[in-house]
Amino acid sequence: MAGGGVVSHGGSGEYEGRVTGFVVITCLVAATGGLIFGYDIGISGGVTSMDQFLQKFFPDVYEKEKNAIAGNQYCKFNSHLLTLFTSSLYLAALIASFFAAATTRAFGRKISMVVGGTIFLIGAILNGAAQNVLMLIIGRLLLGVGIGYANQSVPVYLAEMAPAKIRGALNIGFQMATTIGISAANLVNYGTGQMKGDYGWRISLGLAAVPAIIMTVGAIFLPDTPNSLIERGQTHQAREMLQKIRGVDDVNAEFQDLIDASEASRQIEHPWRNIMELKYRPHLVIVCFIPFFQQLTGINVIMFYAPVLFKTLGFGDNASLMSAVITGLVNVVATLVSVFTVDKFGRRFLFLQGGIQMIICQIAVGCIVGSVFGVKGEGTFSKGMGDIALTFICLYVAAFAWSWGPLGWLVPSEIFPLEIRSAGQSINVSVNMFFTFIIGQAFLSMLCQMKFGLFFFFAGFVLIMTLFVYFLLPETKNVPIEEMNRVWKAHWFWGKYIPDDAVGVHASTSYIKSGAISSDLSGEILNLLISQARSSRLLQGEGDVAEDFLLNSKSDIRRFSKEEKGKDIAMDTNLNQNNMRRPSPHDLFSGLDPLEIALIKDTFCDDFFFDWETIAKTLGKGDLAIMDENPVTNNNPPEQCQTMPWGPSSDLNSSVVSDPSSSFQSVFSVNGDKGVDSGKEAPSWSNDLSEANGGELGEGVTSGATHKKSQAKEKSDLGSYTKKVCRLSRFKDEASSTDIEVDKSDIQPEAPLHDPFEPIAHAKEIPKPEHHLPVVSDLDNPLLEARCEFSYGVF
Numbered sequence: 001m002a003g004g005g006v007v008s009h010g011g012s013g014e015y016e017g018r019v020t021g022f023v024v025i026t027c028l029v030a031a032t033g034g035l036i037f038g039y040d041i042g043i044s045g046g047v048t049s050m051d052q053f054l055q056k057f058f059p060d061v062y063e064k065e066k067n068a069i070a071g072n073q074y075c076k077f078n079s080h081l082l083t084l085f086t087s088s089l090y091l092a093a094l095i096a097s098f099f100a101a102a103t104t105r106a107f108g109r110k111i112s113m114v115v116g117g118t119i120f121l122i123g124a125i126l127n128g129a130a131q132n133v134l135m136l137i138i139g140r141l142l143l144g145v146g147i148g149y150a151n152q153s154v155p156v157y158l159a160e161m162a163p164a165k166i167r168g169a170l171n172i173g174f175q176m177a178t179t180i181g182i183s184a185a186n187l188v189n190y191g192t193g194q195m196k197g198d199y200g201w202r203i204s205l206g207l208a209a210v211p212a213i214i215m216t217v218g219a220i221f222l223p224d225t226p227n228s229l230i231e232r233g234q235t236h237q238a239r240e241m242l243q244k245i246r247g248v249d250d251v252n253a254e255f256q257d258l259i260d261a262s263e264a265s266r267q268i269e270h271p272w273r274n275i276m277e278l279k280y281r282p283h284l285v286i287v288c289f290i291p292f293f294q295q296l297t298g299i300n301v302i303m304f305y306a307p308v309l310f311k312t313l314g315f316g317d318n319a320s321l322m323s324a325v326i327t328g329l330v331n332v333v334a335t336l337v338s339v340f341t342v343d344k345f346g347r348r349f350l351f352l353q354g355g356i357q358m359i360i361c362q363i364a365v366g367c368i369v370g371s372v373f374g375v376k377g378e379g380t381f382s383k384g385m386g387d388i389a390l391t392f393i394c395l396y397v398a399a400f401a402w403s404w405g406p407l408g409w410l411v412p413s414e415i416f417p418l419e420i421r422s423a424g425q426s427i428n429v430s431v432n433m434f435f436t437f438i439i440g441q442a443f444l445s446m447l448c449q450m451k452f453g454l455f456f457f458f459a460g461f462v463l464i465m466t467l468f469v470y471f472l473l474p475e476t477k478n479v480p481i482e483e484m485n486r487v488w489k490a491h492w493f494w495g496k497y498i499p500d501d502a503v504g505v506h507a508s509t510s511y512i513k514s515g516a517i518s519s520d521l522s523g524e525i526l527n528l529l530i531s532q533a534r535s536s537r538l539l540q541g542e543g544d545v546a547e548d549f550l551l552n553s554k555s556d557i558r559r560f561s562k563e564e565k566g567k568d569i570a571m572d573t574n575l576n577q578n579n580m581r582r583p584s585p586h587d588l589f590s591g592l593d594p595l596e597i598a599l600i601k602d603t604f605c606d607d608f609f610f611d612w613e614t615i616a617k618t619l620g621k622g623d624l625a626i627m628d629e630n631p632v633t634n635n636n637p638p639e640q641c642q643t644m645p646w647g648p649s650s651d652l653n654s655s656v657v658s659d660p661s662s663s664f665q666s667v668f669s670v671n672g673d674k675g676v677d678s679g680k681e682a683p684s685w686s687n688d689l690s691e692a693n694g695g696e697l698g699e700g701v702t703s704g705a706t707h708k709k710s711q712a713k714e715k716s717d718l719g720s721y722t723k724k725v726c727r728l729s730r731f732k733d734e735a736s737s738t739d740i741e742v743d744k745s746d747i748q749p750e751a752p753l754h755d756p757f758e759p760i761a762h763a764k765e766i767p768k769p770e771h772h773l774p775v776v777s778d779l780d781n782p783l784l785e786a787r788c789e790f791s792y793g794v795f
């Protein structure tokens with residue numbers, strides 16, 4: 001692969017590795033943990049609407065239902081004992097999830113899954129064989145404990161096993177399994193609902209043993225996550241596991257991040273106390289609100305009570321069970337949609353789209369129910385009205401299923417640093433279970449009291465949660481799990497809670513590699529950070545991260561966007577030369593956090609043309625001293641200072657520039673030249689970057705660290721350069737706002753500059769080739785754009 005294929009998955013590329021069959025299978029097996037949860041959700045509603053079941057355990061409710069035919073439709077199922085049957089399980093799950101957190105941390109994710117599956121199995125047997133309400137309730141409590149364990153450990157397991165770029169998809173496997181469980185339960189109920197005697201409900205409840213066995217047996221064969229192995233001191237096995245799940249030998253960068261995260265985690269003796277610290281406030285707020293909101297969508301009104309609800313809406317017994325089957329299937333299919341979109345469109349998009357769709361549907365259902373039953377709850381649904389209501393309910397379920405359903409588990413499982421991840425996940429599970437309990441418990445009386453207004457009540461909540469996501473939830477798509485602090489740090493509101501030292505150079509490097517930052521940072525800043533990484537101890541000590549980056553990355557950052565017109569710092573000196581506005585510190589650094597500014601400051605060792613104090617003040621980021629305290633940026637000995645990646649300013653003075661009124665597009669391409677072994681000829685200058693990039697490939701380029709290391713060594717012995725090629729690429733027709741391609745590609749490259757990634761002292765040894773200055777008179781034309789490309793090469 002011409003790009004130097006060690007980061008073989010391309011795209012946003014983060015750590016080494018590919019998506020292996022092994023990781024997919026383990027994640028699928030783990031996700032079956034969702035089956036037990038789903039089966040239980042789906043089974044209770046059907047069972048509690050079966051006459052034989054009601055007669056045996058809840059005779060009062062049975063009587064009331066029979067007599068309510070002509071009465072108030074809103075209240076005919078309102079019984080606290082009945083709802084307690086459904087919701088007691090969630091109280092047990094809530095408490096169990098705290099024990100599960102300790103188990104998961106101390107013994108691994110897998111053990112928690114096995115424990116959860118086994119306890120659930122016992123509960124299923126008790127339920128299927130129940131002789132009285134007590135047996136029924138104890139059985140349900142055990143089911144709850146099983147679910148608490150599974151829901152705590154499975155999402156964490158999935159988030160840790162999955163490579164970042166498909167973490168969303170694999171993690172959603174859990175919710176996918178949940179919806180399959182719900183659907184399977186609906187189908188079982190549909191079948192058993194027709195049976196005479198006690199068999200129907202007994203089979204329905206007893207069959208919960210099937211998903212329990214699948215999960216327990218599956219979990220026994222699962223490996224534990226590298227993160228958990230490291231957490232428990234099994235470093236060697238952890239590395240092997242990482243190599244196995246990523247399918248490559250060179251897992252250094254990711255492994256290092258896991259070790260770092262684990263070290264940080266080890267310092268934390270009391271995750272529960274720690275999670276209250278200010279620096280975890282953003283995580284804590286999100287992890288409390290997401291599950292709360294997920295339940296306040298009102299989804300479980302449909303999931304638990306679909307048959308009851310449809311009966312309330314005047315559907316016959318069969319039609320009610322059938323409608324539950326339909327909503328269950330919609331739930332499964334729509335969850336699949338999120339599997340395929342979550343890592344592409346991101347979490348926020350799905351949250352927002354799903355939220356809007358849910359609001360519309362809930363309002364519609366509220367209006368329909370209101371128009372038929374009115375306030376008194378008297379009236380009957382015509383077939384047509386019933387079908388319209390069912391359609392809106394299905395659209396609502398679909399929207400939930402590709403947004404809040406799966407994301408309610410995914411987002412909380414991926415936002416926490418390792419040291420409090422297990423604790424955070426327990427909070428997520430317990431808040432979710434608590435509000436599942438509340439909704440389960442309160443729904444029937446809420447329906448009785450609020451009538452059709454209940455649907456508007458839920459619509460109001462969905463509106464609030466959609467605004468919450470819009471303003472307060474950062475995008476976590478494609479960000480490696482141990483790099484998440486960067487996301488928080490960059491957030492407009494939460495950033496202030498995250499201390500600078502939570503975001504180190506190491507983090508910067510892999511974060512840059514993940515590509516996640518490229519839209520936030522301009523190309524120049526990115527390059528500066530890269531060069532910082534290169535010159536920092538990372539490269540000298542544990543070179544792989546930066547080497548990999550240099551050898552494999554192509555950052556093609558088109559930073560020319562509407563807001564950034566005229567702020568191109570690559571062109572700064574040129575702008576000056578041509579009497580253009582010199583960008584202010586604010587232009588250049590707003591949007592960066594102090595650490596990033598400090599990195600840049602340190603990179604250029606104070607002697608660049610920026611007035612650092614002014615920058616600090618202008619941006620209101622506090623005193624420079626604060627930046628200077630940062631240990632990460634303070635270890636650069638002066639001789640390792642860099643100049644600008646595009647060369648000293650004198651070189652820039654003479655470079656190509658277009659008119660002030662035109663705009664720039666700079667494309668940075670940081671390409672490792674793979675083909676140049678010691679003694680070979682340097683690649684010749686070319687206007688086409690791909691040529692420099694794709695020169696003969698050294699045979700070991702794709703084969704991992706050893707070869708790369710030796711290459712890198714040879715490289716630094718040999719010296720290297722930066723090439724800058726400016727060419728006129730576009731003719732901007734202001735009047736029509738269209739871009740017309742003009743090919744003026746023959747502009748000569750200008751002088752090769754020194755390697756931006758080599759310390760200056762070393763760069764000086766590089767013989768400077770002759771200086772070619774492009775002479776392009778057209779550049780005076782205000783309508784032209786210059787396109788400059790930088791490439792990094794070796795000779």
Ligand SMILES: OC[C@H]1O[C@](O)(CO)[C@@H](O)[C@@H]1O
Binds near residue numbers: 041178406409
């Ligand atoms: O698919 C619907 C189901 O998903 C959950 O919200 C869990 O994510 C359950 O509470 C609900 O019953």
